[in-house]
Amino acid sequence: MHTLDQLKAGQLAGIARLDLSCGLTEFPREIFELADSLEILNLSGNALSSLPDDLHRLPHLRVLFCSDNRFTELPASLGQCAKLSMIGFKANQISHVPAAALPPLLRWLILTDNRISQLPDELGKRPLLQKLMLAGNQLAHLPESLANCHNLELLRIASNRFSQLPEWLLTLPSLAWLAYAGNPVEMAVDVAGDDATPNIPWPELELAEVLGEGASGIIRKALWKPSGQPVAVKLYKGTITSDGSPLHEMQACIAAGLHPNLIKVEGRVVGHPDDQAALVMDLIDPSYRNLAALPSLASCTRDIYESGTRFSLEVALRMARGIASVAAHLHRHGITHGDLYGHNILWNAAGDCLLGDFGAASFHATADSVETRALQRIExxxxxxxxxxxxxxxxxxxxxxxxxxxxxxxxxxxxxRPGFDEIETMLGSIQHH
Incomplete structure (x- = not known):
C-alpha cells in the first residue's frame, strides 16, 4: 500500500500500479503525474463518490478498482479511457450505470453488492466482455444486447430479482461459469430436504488453527469432543461475496449429499454464540493440495498453474473421471456448481481429487427440460x-x-454438448496406455 505523502512528494514516479487507501474523499490530482507509467489504479476502501472528468489523461490505465467507496453512479469518465479493460466497483451504493461509463475495451466488470436495478443496452456492444459480476443488486432483467457478447464466460447474478433466466443466456457460446442462487427463479425449485444432516452443538467443538480463508468464510481445524475426531469447521460470513450469499453456499453443500469426490459434511453447527452459520466437515488429508491458483488480472477467466505442473496420463484421466462423476452426481441432485475450476479442486499424487467451494452453486429443476439441459451443459x-x-x-x-x-x-x-452421464461413460471406456 502506498501513502498520499509518497505520492505528493513525487516518490512514486514511474510506477505501474498505485494502491491508495487512506480515507480519500476526493481524487488526488497528483495521480496524473504518473500518467506515463500508471496501468493499475486501486482506490478501494476510501470515501470517494466521484472521479475526475479528465480521467482519460491516464492513457495506459488498464485496471481500476474503486470498491468500498461511496459512489452512487458509475463515473461516465471511465468510458473515455481507451485502454481500460477491468473495472471493479464492488460494495458502493451505485444505482445508476450510464452507457457513457463503459469503455470500448471492457473485458471484466465487477458491480457486486450495489443497488443497480437496470443496466444500459450499451453493455452488449462490448465484444471483449468476458467476466460480468453483478451479484447482490436489484436486477430483474439483463439487457437483451448481451446476447451478442460471444466472449462472455463468467456471469454472476446471484441474489438479485430474476423471476426467470432469459432464453438467450442459455445459448451463449462461451458461457461456462454461471451463478444465479438467491433469485425468485431459483427459489421456485424444490430443494431436497436436509433433515438427514445432524445438528452439532457449538460447545462440542474445540477450535484450533485457521486452515484457510475464502470470500465466504474461514475454515478452522477443530476437535469434535464427543467422538474425539479432528474435523474442519467452516464459519460463514454473512455478507454478499462476488459469487452470492454464503448461506446459499451452505445450503448447496448440504444438499449435495455424499460422493467420494466431495468433502463430507458431518453436520451443521447450532448454538454459535454470535448465531454465526457454520458446517462441520471431514478434515482433508494433508497430502491433498490445490490443483491451480485463481485467475490473474491478465488471465481473467483462466486459472494459473505452477510452471512445473505435469501429470501422467493415468493421473489426469483419474482426475477427469472423478470430476465428471461428482458433476453428474450434483446435476442429478439439481445443483450446478457454478465454479468448476482447478482452483476449487484438491488433488493428490495418485490422482484422487475433491471438488470444493460451493459459493457459486445454484439449484435447478431435476425434471428434463431445455432449460435444465442448457444449465447443465453450460457447466x-x-x-x-x-x-x-x-x-x-x-x-x-x-x-x-x-x-x-x-x-x-x-x-x-x-x-x-454431452451431459455428464455421457461424459462419464466416455471416460470410463478410455484406456490409458
Missing part, C-alpha cells in the same frame, strides 16, 4: 476447459479420444 463447458488444462500438462501424448471429448464439451452449440 460441461467449464469441465471441457478444465480437461484441456489437464491435457496440456500431460507427459507424453494425450489420447485422441480425450482431445475429441474436450472439443465436444467446449463446442459453441450449448445443447449439442
Amino acid at each position: 460441461v463447458r467449464a469441465f471441457g476447459i478444465l480437461l484441456g488444462e489437464l491435457l496440456e500438462r500431460v507427459e507424453g501424448q494425450a489420447s485422441d479420444e480425450l482431445v475429441r471429448l474436450e472439443k465436444s464439451c467446449c463446442q459453441p452449440d450449448v445443447l449439442a
